[in-house]
Amino acid sequence: MRKEFDLTCSNYGTVKSLKYDVAILPWGATEPHNLHLPYLTDSILSHEIAVGSAELAFERHGVRCMVLPPVTFGSQNPGQQELPFCIHSRYETQKAILQDIVASLQLQGFSRLLIINGHGGNSFKNMIRDLYCIYPDFLIASSEWFKICKGTDFFEDPNDHADELETSVMMHYHPELVNLSEAGEGRSGGFSAALLKEGKVWIPRNWGRVSSDTGIGNPAKATAAKGAAFAEAVVSRYADFLKDFTEEDLYTPLP
Numbered sequence: 094m095r096k097e098f099d100l101t102c103s104n105y106g107t108v109k110s111l112k113y114d115v116a117i118l119p120w121g122a123t124e125p126h127n128l129h130l131p132y133l134t135d136s137i138l139s140h141e142i143a144v145g146s147a148e149l150a151f152e153r154h155g156v157r158c159m160v161l162p163p164v165t166f167g168s169q170n171p172g173q174q175e176l177p178f179c180i181h182s183r184y185e186t187q188k189a190i191l192q193d194i195v196a197s198l199q200l201q202g203f204s205r206l207l208i209i210n211g212h213g214g215n216s217f218k219n220m221i222r223d224l225y226c227i228y229p230d231f232l233i234a235s236s237e238w239f240k241i242c243k244g245t246d247f248f249e250d251p252n253d254h255a256d257e258l259e260t261s262v263m264m265h266y267h268p269e270l271v272n273l274s275e276a277g278e279g280r281s282g283g284f285s286a287a288l289l290k291e292g293k294v295w296i297p298r299n300w301g302r303v304s305s306d307t308g309i310g311n312p313a314k315a316t317a318a319k320g321a322a323f324a325e326a327v328v329s330r331y332a333d334f335l336k337d338f339t340e341e342d343l344y345t346p347l348p
Contacts, residue, residue: 098147099160101140108159114339115150115158115205116198118191119143122167122212123180127255127308129276130263132178136163138259139211141266142238142324146209146331154336158207164190167212172301188220191233195224199231205338208235209331213253234338241330247323252310255279258323260312265320273315277306 096103097111121136131137140163147158166182174181191208198206208217217235224233244251244258251258256279264271282303288294300307337343 094148095144098151098158099144101160101162103159111157113157113159113203115156115207115335116203117143117147117158117160117207117209117335118194119160119163120167120208120210120212120215120217121163121165122169122182122214123165123178124167124169124173124212125176125179125307126259127277127279127306127312129272129274129312130255130260131270133165134255134259134263135167135211136165137267137270138262139163139209139238142211142327142331143209145324145328146335149328149332150335153332156335156339158335161194168214168216170214170297170300172299172303173307175301176307184220187215187217188223191217191220192224192227195228195231195233199228204231206231206233207335207338208233210235210237211239213237232338232343236331238327238331241327242323244323247319247326249314250311252279253281254304254310255308255312256310257312257315257319258310260315261317261320262324263320264315264317265324268317273312276312277308279308279310279312280305281309 096107119136119139121133121139123132125132126134143160147160150156150158166180169179169181173179195206221233221235239258248257248261260271284290289296303309
């Protein structure tokens with residue numbers, strides 16, 4: 094059944110006679126994730142969440158979605174860019190990739206795309222506004238899967254990067270890729286200026302100044318059971334959104 098919803102393992106024989114309502118684009122990064130998670134963690138997890146959401150949207154609502162292959166390159170901070178095999182993808186590069194995907198889908202008659210982003214450094218809002226000027230009838234929704242549900246409802250100490258949350262979800266989907274015994278403690282520092290600490294003024298963090306092992310947040314309490322509970326809750330909310338996303342009018346009437 095997965096072949097109906099996952100382009101990484103599907104084929105034209107499977108999809109040619111089916112009608113799809115929404116395309117889903119997982120987007121991640123290629124970067125270190127502490128000492129115990131793979132470089133492609135953000136791409137792997139956004140893809141797994143996307144496929145689960147597509148399967149449940151069809152099972153629950155009859156909405157058929159196709160999950161595209163994940164984009165594996167994201168925007169990186171200074172201090173991270175210099176680490177071996179960390180790939181920084183410029184805004185212009187990401188925008189070009191997204192525009193090519195939208196142009197292809199629009200030509201094929203599709204009009205709905207949901208981005209499920211797994212990398213906090215990626216930002217799509219301005220790209221989407223620009224693309225709306227070119228494709229006004231093509232709706233692009235952007236989301237970050239790790240923010241769909243409240244992490245503190247499922248984890249003891251969720252944080253930012255390769256933490257208890259991310260490690261737990263990877264343990265749920267791909268335990269063979271997690272070496273928790275090798276993980277660093279994910280100790281982190283931060284800015285000294287008050288407005289930077291409060292997030293009311295922003296500059297990119299120098300990753301080498303805020304983390305010694307590239308992680309932010311201790312993954313020691315991660316478990317596959319916690320990851321499964323969180324992933325299932327996220328997938329459930331996405332499945333319901335995908336039904337809503339197929340509606341012709343996404344607005345409530347003005348008072």
